[in-house]
Amino acid sequence: MKEKELRRSLAVLPIGTVMKLANLTARQIRYYEEQDLIHPERNAGNRRMFSLNDVDRLLEIKDYLADGINMAGIKEIYAMQKQKAQQKEADLARPLTDNDVRRILHDEFLNIGGLKAKDGPEYPTH
DNA sequence: CTTCTCACA
């Protein structure tokens, strides 16, 4: 399920295609970018290139707007989602994972057997 | 022809 995410993140759609897929004018799409609600890439010719994720995001923005939420409000929503995403990584990195424990035990085993590990232990110090 | 930025009789 990793390859799929990669494809959805590939910026290959020009603004014209996105306009049709999201039913938005180029003006609106560019304005939303100006408001940092979306961050399309730019090609060699300075043309905006969108990914399928960008299209989904534009659809979301349109829904929020339809529900009466303004640019600032939508920004807050995405800001909180980003915070929670980062918090989740922190909580996940804190405790030693099963793989960390395995590697630690493995290193111990090598030391006990008199076989020194080629590379020094590199399990998370954080 | 499509997209870009800038500006507003």
Add this chain to the structure above:
DNA sequence: TGTGAGTA
């Protein structure tokens, strides 16, 4: 948000 100008 729309729209026209002048580009690339």
